[in-house]
Each structure stands twice: as C-alpha cells, then as structure tokens.
Amino acid sequence: MSLPTGHEKHVAVRDMFDRIAPRYDLLNRMVSLGLDQSWRRLALDLAAVGEGDRVLDLACGTGDLSEQAADRGAIVLGVDFAREMLRGASARGIAVDLANGDAAKLPVADNSIDVVTCGFALRNFVSLEVVFVEMHRVLKPGGRIALIDVDRPESAIVRTGHSLYFDRFVPFLGGLLSDRDAYRYLPESTAYLPPPEELRAMLDKAGFEGVTKRRLLLGAAQILTGAKA
Numbered sequence: 001m002s003l004p005t006g007h008e009k010h011v012a013v014r015d016m017f018d019r020i021a022p023r024y025d026l027l028n029r030m031v032s033l034g035l036d037q038s039w040r041r042l043a044l045d046l047a048a049v050g051e052g053d054r055v056l057d058l059a060c061g062t063g064d065l066s067e068q069a070a071d072r073g074a075i076v077l078g079v080d081f082a083r084e085m086l087r088g089a090s091a092r093g094i095a096v097d098l099a100n101g102d103a104a105k106l107p108v109a110d111n112s113i114d115v116v117t118c119g120f121a122l123r124n125f126v127s128l129e130v131v132f133v134e135m136h137r138v139l140k141p142g143g144r145i146a147l148i149d150v151d152r153p154e155s156a157i158v159r160t161g162h163s164l165y166f167d168r169f170v171p172f173l174g175g176l177l178s179d180r181d182a183y184r185y186l187p188e189s190t191a192y193l194p195p196p197e198e199l200r201a202m203l204d205k206a207g208f209e210g211v212t213k214r215r216l217l218l219g220a221a222q223i224l225t226g227a228k229a
C-alpha cells in the first residue's frame with residue numbers, strides 16, 4: 001500500500017484494520033516476539049493506572065490495553081473506528097465500555113478522564129495535532145497519557161538488523177498468515193511518525209507537560225508519557 005493522506009488515509013486505515021482484525025492478536029504476538037503485552041503493562045505502570053481511574057483507551061483495537069487496565073480496577077472506555085477490531089474487543093467479554101468513534105472527534109466529555117492510553121496507533125491518525133488536542137480536552141487537569149508506538153533504532157547496526165526483520169520478515173509473515181498489503185503498510189507507516197523533537201513539540205503545544213520518551217528493545221518501540229498541564 002502506498003501512503004495515503006487525509007480522508008483517503010482515514011478510509012484506507014479503517015478498512016485495513018477491519019480486514020486484519022481476525023488475526024490481529026496472533027500476528028501482534030508473533031511480530032513483537034511476545035513483547036507487546038509487557039510493553040502495554042509498562043505503559044500502564046508509567047501512567048500509574050490503578051483502581052477507579054477513568055481510562056480512555058484510544059484506538060483500542062481488539063482491547064489488549066483495555067483489558068489490562070480493567071484488570072487493575074480501572075473504569076475503561078475503549079474507542080476505535082474499525083468495527084471488526086471492536087468486535088474482537090467485545091468478544092473478550094471484559095468489563096469495559098466500547099464505542100465506535102474517531103480519535104479526532106472523541107465521544108467523550110471535557111475534563112472527564114484520568115488517563116488516556118493509546119497502543120500502536122499514533123502513525124495511523126490523519127492528524128496527530130488534532131488527536132493530541134482531543135486527548136488534552138477529555139483529560140482532567142493533571143490527567144496522564146501513555147502512548148506506545150513503534151520507533152526506529154538510532155544505532156546504525158541495530159537499524160540494519162531491525163530493518164531486515166521489520167521491513168522484510170514481518171510483511172512476509174503477515175502475507176502468509178493474514179494480509180500481505182496490510183503487513184507491508186505496517187513498516188511503511190512509520191514514515192508518518194514525526195521525528196522525536198517534532199512529536200514532543202506537538203505534545204507541548206497541545207498542553208502536555210513533563211513529556212518523556214522511554215525507548216524499548218534498543219529503540220524498536222517507544223512509550224511517550226506526560227500530563228495535562
């Protein structure tokens with residue numbers, strides 16, 4: 001898939017996730033070598049998600065983060081625009097509310113959420129700036145964010161190994177077990193992620209303070225945290 005923008009991207013991304021939803025969890029575990037769930041746990045730890053917190057799991061997909069947050073006693077709302085991904089979340093039978101909605105226009109009241117989580121979805125949004133402003137709007141003052149996404153390692157040697165794995169092996173595996181185009185898009189879509197300083201500047205501008213980036217697996221993934229000023 002070439003990299004679309006604007007409304008074309010919105011539709012292409014939604015249709016793609018609707019297509020790959022049935023095997024999404026399986027591929028996630030395989031592609032991340034089983035590490036994705038521990039990264040989600042770490043994100044929830046970093047945002048100190050606990051009993052009674054109102055958590056918005058943005059772009060919740062099949063509900064991995066939502067489930068972990070609910071296991072901690074949080075009151076969770078998962079929002080996603082792909083109905084088939086939400087169907088996967090709903091099939092878990094977990095105690096979370098799920099809503100079909102767009103991250104750019106959240107069906108959530110102002111100042112009502114303690115923590116916004118977002119797993120592996122930043123690069124899929126049409127406008128990160130708009131989504132960051134939405135996150136900020138729905139959070140209570142002092143509310144936290146924990147955003148996980150892929151990243152590109154800084155070291156040239158690590159980058160070479162990572163590229164072989166992520167740019168070659170992952171699309172091959174995805175083609176075998178799911179949808180070749182979708183798993184070709186996965187590495188290509190990292191191009192949508194702005195450089196770290198720009199990402200941080202966007203979060204600052206949206207009104208977040210204390211923005212911190214934690215690098216995972218030699219820079220293959222990242223968790224961004226911060227709080228609503």
Ligand SMILES: C[S@@+](CC[C@H](N)C(=O)[O-])C[C@H]1O[C@@H](n2cnc3c(N)ncnc32)[C@H](O)[C@@H]1O
Binds near residue numbers: 118
């Ligand atoms: C890679 S999946 C991540 C799912 C889940 N957060 C996880 O940790 O596995 C990205 C998700 O973002 C959702 N998504 C992308 N753009 C969205 C938007 N504008 N509004 C709502 N959901 C969106 C997709 O439908 C998909 O479920």
